[in-house]
Amino acid sequence: MISVTSVTDKYILQPTLINKHKKTLGWLSASLLWKREIHFFQKLLDQYVVNFTAIEDKKKVDHFQSIITYYEGELIDSLMAKLRLHEKKLAEMLQSGEETRIEYFKEHDSLMAELESLNEQIVQCKEELYSFIEKVM
Numbered sequence: 001m002i003s004v005t006s007v008t009d010k011y012i013l014q015p016t017l018i019n020k021h022k023k024t025l026g027w028l029s030a031s032l033l034w035k036r037e038i039h040f041f042q043k044l045l046d047q048y049v050v051n052f053t054a055i056e057d058k059k060k061v062d063h064f065q066s067i068i069t070y071y072e073g074e075l076i077d078s079l080m081a082k083l084r085l086h087e088k089k090l091a092e093m094l095q096s097g098e099e100t101r102i103e104y105f106k107e108h109d110s111l112m113a114e115l116e117s118l119n120e121q122i123v124q125c126k127e128e129l130y131s132f133i134e135k136v137m
Helices: 015-051 055-096 102-134
Strands: none
Touching: 015 055, 015 102, 055 102
């Protein structure tokens, strides 16, 4: 299997494929950061959970805990696997010389939209969690 970034005289990479490759690598990097952030969110929640005694606050803690568990235990890893598979498909497409497979482009757009949505959700969760924790700091 060839690498997407390898230099060969057999393939002329379309600029759009190079951009899609770079964007995918960027999201892989972002997903690693998300994993670290989610782990930090858990530590933060664990540290301050004892300070929340009101019923509403405990419900909010449960809400954050559910989000953290879902993101950390399932969603981010699943998306990282999709990204790696997506990169593998690109490498296979380049190796076979079929640089114009329509399904790859559709998949890419769909995957990028999913990642952008998750990024927005994580940013929103982070803001809400920090505001919530600030109440007891």
